[in-house]
Amino acid sequence: MKLIDLEIFNFRNYEHLKFDPNENVNIIIGKNAMGKTNLLEAIYIATLGKSFKSAKDNELIRIASQSAEINSTIQNFDYEDTYKVEINLNKKNNFFINDEQLNIKNYKRDMASVIFTPADLNIIKFGPNDRRKYLDNLISKVDAMYEYNLLNYKKIIFERNKLLKKNINYDLLEVYDFQLAQIGVSILRTRLNYVKQIEKHSKDHFMNLSGGDDLKITYLSTIPLNSEESEMEKIFLKHLKKSLKRDLELKYTTVGPHRDDLDFKIKNLSSKIFGSQGEIRSIVLSLKLSELDILREKLKTNPILLLDDVFSELDKSRSKYLIDSFNGTQIFITSTDLNENIFKNLIGKYFNISNGRIIDYDRLGEYNERK
Numbered sequence: 001m002k003l004i005d006l007e008i009f010n011f012r013n014y015e016h017l018k019f020d021p022n023e024n025v026n027i028i029i030g031k032n033a034m035g036k037t038n039l040l041e042a043i044y045i046a047t048l049g050k051s052f053k054s055a056k057d058n059e060l061i062r063i064a065s066q067s068a069e070i071n072s073t074i075q076n077f078d079y080e081d082t083y084k085v086e087i088n089l090n091k092k093n094n095f096f097i098n099d100e101q102l103n104i105k106n107y108k109r110d111m112a113s114v115i116f117t118p119a120d121l122n123i124i125k126f127g128p129n130d131r132r133k134y135l136d137n138l139i140s141k142v143d144a145m146y147e148y149n150l151l152n153y154k155k156i157i158f159e160r161n162k163l164l165k166k167n168i169n170y171d172l173l174e175v176y177d178f179q180l181a182q183i184g185v186s187i188l189r190t191r192l193n194y195v196k197q198i199e200k201h202s203k204d205h206f207m208n209l210s211g212g213d214d215l216k217i218t219y220l221s222t223i224p225l226n227s228e229e230s231e232m233e234k235i236f237l238k239h240l241k242k243s244l245k246r247d248l249e250l251k252y253t254t255v256g257p258h259r260d261d262l263d264f265k266i267k268n269l270s271s272k273i274f275g276s277q278g279e280i281r282s283i284v285l286s287l288k289l290s291e292l293d294i295l296r297e298k299l300k301t302n303p304i305l306l307l308d309d310v311f312s313e314l315d316k317s318r319s320k321y322l323i324d325s326f327n328g329t330q331i332f333i334t335s336t337d338l339n340e341n342i343f344k345n346l347i348g349k350y351f352n353i354s355n356g357r358i359i360d361y362d363r364l365g366e367y368n369e370r371k
């Protein structure tokens with residue numbers, strides 16, 4: 001998949017921006033707060049219809065504007081199509097492919113992009129919510145049924161929690177529990193399957209990035225696991241019943257996939273507690289590279305890779321491994337300075353961003369001469 005061109009209006013700090021990227025490597029340089037991350041965010045929205053930040057839509061619209069527009073031409077599976085996302089203040093957003101209006105589900109179908117930002121380090125360091133979000137986000141990119149089940153599961157949890165807070169109605173509770181067990185088991189089984197795939201791919205990447213260490217990923221379920229689907233549903237129901245007293249006290253549902261977690265271990269030590277900064281960075285990079293592998297495998301297209309300020313903290317050998325793994329992927333790399341040691345072998349385009357304006361250079365030499 002390749003972004004051929006991008007034009008944005010009233011998005012974040014950009015009033016109007018036209019961007020013609022290289023089909024392989026794009027290096028975007030600019031001082032702090034110039035709009036580098038905002039540009040990556042626009043590309044991400046162009047491909048997947050929503051931001052990678054948990055930003056509200058009205059934060060995406062340039063201050064004092066009523067709507068933002070992200071227009072792009074994207075090549076995917078040998079087709080070149082025009083895409084448009086309209087983000088509206090206090091109104092629903094609109095999505096178009098070749099001027100035909102679609103819902104977001106159909107807009108983003110077959111599209112694939114992966115982003116790494118410094119905030120992704122929270123996947124390891126912060127609470128289980130960040131790890132569940134990472135996993136749900138990855139699976140939702142390739143499995144529409146999972147995304148649908150997850151949405152329904154969350155709605156039922158919301159209703160069940162409401163019930164726990166007010167006068168409890170046991171008949172209704174039984175209905176919710178039955179639904180939760182059914183959808184919850186499907187979610188659990190899909191997650192376990194993906195955790196295995198993520199572990200398989202990221203083990204290899206981590207081994208290379210860390211210089212030989214082994215990475216283990218374990219799914220920590222709040223409900224005991226069983227390989228039989230029907231048996232698992234019974235266990236799920238049993239655990240919902242068993243934890244009802246505690247749920248009523250705490251006024252929320254304490255067991256189920258919405259409370260589960262992931263554990264990342266290096267040399268049998270949990271990285272959340274013992275991981276060094278460098279190890280945590282390598283784990284998250286391995287996870288992102290494995291996401292790229294999984295999307296490639298499932299969607300049969302090469303995703304767009306967005307790397308926000310990744311190289312500033314990486315040593316030479318890790319940078320080299322990362323660069324070698326790009327192979328044919330269109331990438332967008334942002335950086336505050338032109339790190340010539342790392343970028344000099346990359347053939348692509350160089351851009352300089354300053355206060356929402358962009359200048360492009362075809363070669364590193366030209367960048368140096370004209371800057």
Ligand SMILES: Nc1ncnc2c1ncn2[C@@H]1O[C@H](COP(=O)(O)OP(=O)(O)OP(=O)(O)O)[C@@H](O)[C@H]1O
Nearest residue numbers: 012013032033034035036037038059060061062063
């Ligand atoms: N809705 C908005 N309207 C106007 N300006 C905005 C909006 N949202 C964000 N900005 C501004 O965009 C600017 C650039 O942000 P961005 O995160 O892209 O910077 P950056 O170049 O990635 O910087 P850094 O190197 O510090 O990460 C910020 O100064 C921010 O205040």
